[in-house]
Amino acid sequence: MRLRMGLIGLSRDWQQRHYPALRTLQERFELRGVYSSVMALADGVAREFGAQAFDGFYSMVSREDIDAIMMLEGDWYGLAPLIAACENGKAIYCGGEVDFDPHKAADLKRVVEDAGVAFMAEFPRRFAPASLRLKELIATRLGKPKLLFCHRRMTCESSENRRNGRTLAARADRELVELIDWCRFIVGREVRAVQAVRHPVALHAGESDYQVMSLDLSEPDAAPCSTLAQISCGAYIPAAWHEAIAFRPPAAVQVCCENGLAFVDLPNSLVWFDEAGRHQESLDSEMPVGQQLLTQFHRAVTSLVRKTADLEDIYRNLMTLQMARHSMSSGQRAALS
Numbered sequence: 249m250r251l252r253m254g255l256i257g258l259s260r261d262w263q264q265r266h267y268p269a270l271r272t273l274q275e276r277f278e279l280r281g282v283y284s285s286v287m288a289l290a291d292g293v294a295r296e297f298g299a300q301a302f303d304g305f306y307s308m309v310s311r312e313d314i315d316a317i318m319m320l321e322g323d324w325y326g327l328a329p330l331i332a333a334c335e336n337g338k339a340i341y342c343g344g345e346v347d348f349d350p351h352k353a354a355d356l357k358r359v360v361e362d363a364g365v366a367f368m369a370e371f372p373r374r375f376a377p378a379s380l381r382l383k384e385l386i387a388t389r390l391g392k393p394k395l396l397f398c399h400r401r402m403t404c405e406s407s408e409n410r411r412n413g414r415t416l417a418a419r420a421d422r423e424l425v426e427l428i429d430w431c432r433f434i435v436g437r438e439v440r441a442v443q444a445v446r447h448p449v450a451l452h453a454g455e456s457d458y459q460v461m462s463l464d465l466s467e468p469d470a471a472p473c474s475t476l477a478q479i480s481c482g483a484y485i486p487a488a489w490h491e492a493i494a495f496r497p498p499a500a501v502q503v504c505c506e507n508g509l510a511f512v513d514l515p516n517s518l519v520w521f522d523e524a525g526r527h528q529e530s531l532d533s534e535m536p537v538g539q540q541l542l543t544q545f546h547r548a549v550t551s552l553v554r555k556t557a558d559l560e561d562i563y564r565n566l567m568t569l570q571m572a573r574h575s576m577s578s579g580q581r582a583a584l585s
Contacts (some may be wrong), residue, residue: 254281257321269538334363357559369558376515377534391506396477431477444572458482
């Protein structure tokens with residue numbers, strides 16, 4: 249079955265991830281419509297794919313020759329296109345740059361369930377070849393994770409980001425939500441509690457240049473913190489210091505397991521250690537992340553089992569971040585229900 253797609257917005261990953269994936273998977277996807285608040289961008293993409301550029305998202309979503317909506321970024325319209333998709337019975341692919349808060353995620357979950365449509369959120373770290381291989385090694389060789397260390401080093405806020413309204417805090421929140429989800433995926437359990445601290449930026453009230461949180465991912469009947477993930481995110485290196493930014497970047501995640509240790513660099517690099525020594529794997533021949541994501545979406549839409557669990561994942565990730573904020577202000581460990 250070939251899905252007829254309507255595209256809403258263009259993310260920062262459009263050229264590297266979504267565009268080549270749609271081109272490669274033309275036997276499964278046909279781009280029929282494009283909407284962007286910047287009409288020139290919509291016109292350009294529409295010409296490349298032989299699609300129609302629309303001047304409003306609702307007129308596109310309500311078309312009978314559109315089966316699914318691919319929303320890649322939030323804009324002035326917020327979540328309105330997703331609600332419109334539900335009203336018109338369209339499946340939804342929701343990109344990582346669409347902003348939610350916990351209440352909106354919970355409300356949208358109810359709307360999606362009532363509409364009976366498939367919903368898939370974009371969690372690119374989950375579908376990176378190195379992540380999928382790590383999950384295989386945990387199940388077969390490395391054993392249960394005990395400690396995880398994730399660090400994301402960003403550049404400081406640029407004048408371009410300020411003009412576009414993307415604040416340092418918003419960028420950091422997006423990164424932290426993705427790292428929280430990645431740790432939940434690797435361990436395969438929910439967060440029981442979180443403790444967090446931040447280093448404030450003196451000139452910008454309420455913002456910070458470094459945040460760190462510890463997630464208790466222990467099994468329900470295990471001792472607290474028997475599985476612990478430490479997540480940190482910082483933008484403490486000035487944008488002009490290009491050489492410093494690129495110097496000795498940390499591994500995207502380091503996982504200490506019962507029977508070994510693994511270092512992952514996204515998307516394709518994995519080094520792991522066990523009693524036999526060092527093992528290095530390069531997974532360049534695996535399917536790229538964009539194709540993995542769209543293939544999963546196609547399965548979700550065409551399967552008899554409707555996919556909506558991603559909305560619950562979004563909600564849990566956001567609630568964990570919200571409780572981390574509470575921990576930062578109170579200085580205490582915050583439990584999640």
